[in-house]
Amino acid sequence: METHKALFQQGQHRLDKLKQLAPRAGDSLLEKMSAKGINRRDFMKWSAVVTSMLALPNPFTSLVAQAAEIADRVPLIWLHLAECTGCTESLLRADTPSIDTLIFDHVSLEYHETLMVASGFQAEENLQNALEKYKGKYLLAVEGGVPTADNGSFLTLGPHGETGLSRVQKAAKDAVAIIAVGTCASFGGIQAAAPNPTGTKGVQEVVKQPVINLGGCPPNERNIVGTLMYYIMFGKLPPLDMFNRPKWAYGSRVHDDCERRGHFDSGEFVEEFGSQEAKDGHCLYKMGCKGPYTYNNCPTERFNGHTSWPVLAGHGCIGCSEPDFWDAMSDFEKPLSRRLLTGLDSTADTIGAVILGAAVVGIGAHAIATFFVKPVDY
């Protein structure tokens, strides 16, 4: 295909340019891999998997492999704002032996508060140096939402007590691309749930630059690494969906690829946790599964090196990669039609029924009144 050909050339061109930059680590990725007992074949297999995950055709495998090898040319600054560090944890918990993690390790990580050794002034110095030195070149990853109420004072960072709001805006200015890791950074997350006492917002709402959103609480580590790889390869944003999430990861609904989908189509539902139907693996729709409204690749990628995912563990999806899901998808163990409306104590159906009742009463009254009024004369 013409477009793929052009994309391939663009990628190859960019990689050739990156290769001229100085590597960060002395040992190459291949050396690192051999130290971990990962051979070239495993690596090429991994590259092929990532290629298909990124929805690219087979020839791109070689680009993915090259990009992985020179990932250490791309400086990455990772900021923590209003968050729980679950996204970082997700990244650290990838497969064994994990090439994903190795790649992350291999990326030129300039600032990351959970992992870096330096603290205090030394940490601040690292950040300022990186912002300066790699101006216009660094990738910015943000974990956590941005508190904006009270001028952002619900979060301050560093010896100068800078607000998270100001820091992310500054760092965004000279970033070559911005990746919002997780639902907090993408859409505000848990702290932005009603009544959002800190006025927390997603990064995209407080910076002018485009932001790639990796929804999920936390997102699958594959989605984080895949996005990094895409960026390294092409130096541009991947195709995004309506909420700026990469299509290759958030292109279909959990429901589309769910292993229990057959039971949904057959109308076989779990009605109570622990029941025979639950043991038989029936569909969790009636237990509140939000898979039909949630874009994510959990059923195909699963978590923790393919160990499991929520629906496999017998609990419905709670929609964790969607905007505002803490409010829009609750009650989590009830389907949408049975959820209590926020602020009101009843479901849409009860309110509908009440309005209907009122209409019927009104009609009845009107009809009765008709008997007592003077007929219209002609």
Add this chain to the structure above:
Amino acid sequence: MNKRIVIDPITRIEGHLRVEVEVDASNVIQKAWVSSTLWRGIEVIVKNRSPLDVGLMVQRICGVCTYSHYRCSTEAIENALGLNIPINAQYIRSLMMTALHLHDHIIHFYHLHGLDWIDIISALSADPAKAAQVAMKYSDTPILCGEGDLRQVQKRIKGLTDTGKLGPFANGYWGNKTYKFSPEQNLIALSHYLKALEVQRVAAQMLAIFGGKSPHPQSIVVGGITSVRDILSPARLQEWKQKLDEVGHFIENAYYPDLLMVADAFKNEPSVLGGLNIKNFLCTDEFLLSKGKYLFTQGVVKNGDLSKVFDLNPDDIREDVTHSWYSADAPQHPYEGTTIPEYTGFIERETLNGKLPTLNEDGKYSWIKSPRYQGEAFEVGPLATLVVNYARGNELIVQEVDTFLSKAGLPMSALLTTLGRTVARMLETVINLRESEKTFNALVSNIEVDESTYIEPFIDPTKIYEGYKMIEAPRGMLSHWIRIKDGKVENYQAVVPTTWNAGPTDENGRIGPYEASLIGIKLEDPSKPLEVLRIIHSFDPCMSCSVH
């Protein structure tokens, strides 16, 4: 002239932590203040919601000790509703707790705390052959400590330092004199640091087997557990067992010997033998071994007096906000607790690094509240668990503690130090690891006769319910308190391990464990306060937990 030193951010922890200390002319810390600089308001957010949703929400208090809050909340609600959940669900929840502890403690010692003990740069000058011999001193069967293994580790580090781009290792306090490992010991520890990255992933998978994923599992519900298919699957159970063995192998042959090595190298370093000035300890029941029987038992030890252990009384807990950025008239019991923000900011003053915004110790200065038990500050965490259970004469614990101390050649008093805190975490892990088999076996034999995993909760909207739960999270005793009215959450409070440890001074001027632990410590170089990091890290800070 006293000098003020600001350390912000404290890295290699969860969340946003600022520490300020005041040192005298000889660089000995006179005063210390600890602050967390992020508030998210989760206790406010869960109000007016369905109690059945709260567990999933409060789980997002923390992605590191993930599941702690989820489980604690769920069980607080079960307590409020008077639900007795099936024993299978209790065992599984306990096994998941084990997986979490194994995971969290390994990550903490190696990846968060590790580089306070290990000097990467020094490892470069180690002799791998000699290091291989040194490793034999601490274990008969060391992991990844053959000469060849160690040579490879060294090569990796060298590659890194040669480029001059240290990435996440840049600007550490390398070369500080309180790093006590020999180059060979550094190399051994580094080898395990790298291996631990893999092992922790296996431990996380253990949590995911019954939890669906880690962090933030999704299989606990009010009334039981949803992963019934995994629980009833022999293949899944076997998978769990096999991963437990894999993680256990590392803990027995790397984590344990590495702490013998730490004890050996650091036992004369004063900054490591201090760092514990509040000798009050609290812990609660944890790790269900069989019906009603726990591995660790609740209790209270005061003033380091191991001859008396009191039972923990939940009525005696209060949270004080005198120096926290909240408003409240008086210390509150969690059932009546409020969380009303009142931010007052920093004040400018002269510091070692010039004029800076600093904590206002006379006013409010942290988002962390100050929990008190019978009006006193208490330390919680693995050390507290061991101390209380040692004092209770729990045979298993007494034996494990004594064995370690004698192997390490340490006196009992060494337990009540920064070093002891780090050792205690490892010992708790080892004991938990070995005993968890009992839980596992109890589960397996029970599911042969009883497959129930869930009972349906009922919430009467005309009733008011009140309930709480205390569990032992990786960082210590965690409690959640809930009041349900009209079928919805009316009030919610979490009193969290790191809140106990890191809270500011209270209305009576009683100082908390973090702040107290720093006082009297001499800093080698105030511009590179490694000693502060090491002491604070020994608590395993989790700021998102502490504030929530």
Add this chain to the structure above:
Amino acid sequence: MSESPQVLSASQQVKLKGRVTHIPTMREFAFTPLIRIFHWLRFLAIMILLISGFYIAWPFLMDPKSTDVLIQGWMRFSHLIFGFIFSCITISRNYLFLFSKDKSERRSLLDALSIDRWRSQIKAYVFLGKPDEKSGLYGPLQLVTYASFYSCSLIMVLTGLALYSRVYHEGLGQLLYAPASWLTYICGGLANVRNIHHWFTWVFIVFLIVHVYMVIWTGIRFKKAAVDAIISGYDYHTHAHIEPFPVTTSESVNINEPTIPNKSIL
């Protein structure tokens, strides 16, 4: 097209005077066949959509322990089939309103602009007199109600199609993908699209009840626009009814001389 209404002869009128005047003496052509067909087809579609829709929201018939009973599948199948039928009707009816050769519907817009007509219609509903004769088919209140009904239909169609394109990714689903994404974005996620679709379901239920009551009541009280009008197309009513109004724009014929006008079905 309108001819002047034909009235009864003087002697016939004398006969009727002082007697029950409920016997329809006039009929006016009101609804073209297409409008009527659409009306009833839509009625059918909505009934099926309501049942199948609520079933989709909460599948209330449990599985009879056999995978070859696809209740859920049939429910979703019929919801989609009638969803598309409903979409087509909604679009066609909007087209007809705007472009039908028969102007009587469009003329209702004039009534809606007249405050007097509003007043008289509302007064008539609260038993204070008769509604004015109108220039178009519907009184102002009716027009507004039906217009709102069509807006709600449009919302159902748009959200329904958006949901459809998320379930079926080929063909039409693919074609609709981009606009559906946009709509999903506007709503703040697919769950909200579904919520809106669900909430508006209630509009149809309430409308149905009120609507049926109103047409029956109007028929009885004013001897006009009774239920049969939407079946036969003719509004049968008394002669006197139109008397105060010298100009009537709708077409009337003498009931005694049932000459059916030659109309196109549009």
